[in-house]
Amino acid sequence: MGSIGLLLVCKVLPYLEQELDYHYTLFRMSDYPQMAQLLSHHAASIRAVVCNTRAGADAKLIEALPNLEIVLNYGVGVDGVDLNKCREKGIRVTNTPDVLTDSVADLAIGLILTLLRRICECDRYVRSGQWKKGEYKLTSKFSGKTVGIVGLGRIGLAIAKRAEGFNCPICYYSRTEKPESKYKYYPSVVELASNCDILVVACSLTEETYHIINRKVIDALGPSGFLINIGRGKHVDEAELVSALVEGRLGGAGLDVFENEPHVPQELFGLENVVLLPHVGPGTVETRIAMADLVLGNLEAHFHGKPLLTPICLTSDVV
Structure with missing residues (x-):
């Protein structure tokens, strides 16, 4: 799956970043001081985004990625993701509940x-x-x-x-x-x-x-x-x-x-x-590893045509 482009917009556990880099063509937002530079060169190749509440996937980012298929939230709260825009464009969304x-x-x-x-x-x-x-x-x-x-x-x-x-x-x-x-x-x-x-x-x-x-x-x-x-x-x-x-x-x-x-x-x-406290509720090694495994599991399921492990329901009555 190395040819699948994935955009990492937030800081994650090194273990997760290494796994993403190994299995996908990984683009790190932190490597591009200017968003326009990233988008001008790689927007079309990005099919997945990994984000969290602090560094999310807003409508502007979603619109800029024409082939985006899935947004994976590294956390439970999805208030950093524009769910309405995802619903409108048929983009799937997952999070990492239970484990934290x-x-x-x-x-x-x-x-x-x-x-x-x-x-x-x-x-x-x-x-x-x-x-x-x-x-x-x-x-x-x-x-x-x-x-x-x-x-x-x-x-x-x-x-x-x-x-x-x-x-x-x-x-x-x-x-x-x-x-x-x-x-x-x-x-x-x-x-x-x-x-x-x-x-x-x-x-x-x-x-x-x-x-x-x-x-x-x-x-x-x-x-x-x-x-x-x-x-x-x-x-x-x-x-x-x-x-x-x-x-x-x-x-x-x-x-x-x-x-x-x-x-x-x-x-x-x-x-x-x-x-x-500095927002450390889920901040344990055990929890972060379990969250990372859910992100990886959802990615694998999506790109192999299997049911997502932890999908977010995007029907209007939920959002």
């Missing part, structure tokens, strides 16, 4: 524990020698706290399962109630926030979920509540979150994602009740 569920759910629990028990601050307390001057202040326990989850999909369910191990009551919000779920359902995010101690954002990013965490939700969570975001930065109205934390209207926040990554609001850096 455990890593992201693990991190969500880690964020909760780190935030409530002030683990980062405790570490600094010991390193700076302050422990010799006195005991560290009391913190808040996780066990028994009510956890509300926005989005009860694969990752949301995995977080709920882990939180149950801490004897936490679980409740959730989703577009529709899930009859098979044993957890309490609330028909709005404001109601969910009003009835939980810890609110975890774990839904997909869509037009409906953009800024789903707004001032009303934050105020409903209140000065003793905690917000955890392992979804997408744009789920949260970041300006409202910052003001709530600065003004003491929210108890704390654990954030792995931000609205304008890698830029983080400067006001958050001086706050003790905030834990900030």
Whole structure:
């Protein structure tokens, strides 16, 4: 399949890049400072694109590749891919679900524990020698706290399962109630926030979920509540979150994602009740290898006429 042109627009695991280079004619976006130069020489030969949320496949790129057949998203969220344009042109789209569920759910629990028990601050307390001057202040326990989850999909369910191990009551919000779920359902995010101690954002990013965490939700969570975001930065109205934390209207926040990554609001850096991570939810060796294998498996399936392993449904009612 070496004659098949493939465009890599994002940074991936070296293992995946090596496999793509071995099996396909690989064009790296990073090798071309000017997109026009790449397109003028190779656009017609590119039949597949590998991308992610940060470096995606927008309408302009898709239109510029006349023989594009498939877009492979190295991640779960496909908000970096213009699905409408793909549907219009009959281009297939895949992602890498399931394999990163455990890593992201693990991190969500880690964020909760780190935030409530002030683990980062405790570490600094010991390193700076302050422990010799006195005991560290009391913190808040996780066990028994009510956890509300926005989005009860694969990752949301995995977080709920882990939180149950801490004897936490679980409740959730989703577009529709899930009859098979044993957890309490609330028909709005404001109601969910009003009835939980810890609110975890774990839904997909869509037009409906953009800024789903707004001032009303934050105020409903209140000065003793905690917000955890392992979804997408744009789920949260970041300006409202910052003001709530600065003004003491929210108890704390654990954030792995931000609205304008890698830029983080400067006001958050001086706050003790905030834990900030550089979007590392799925960032484990095991997960990245599994994601890479899914990309390779989908490519092989497509170019051998077999069913895709993890296709994205492009019917209008889904998108």
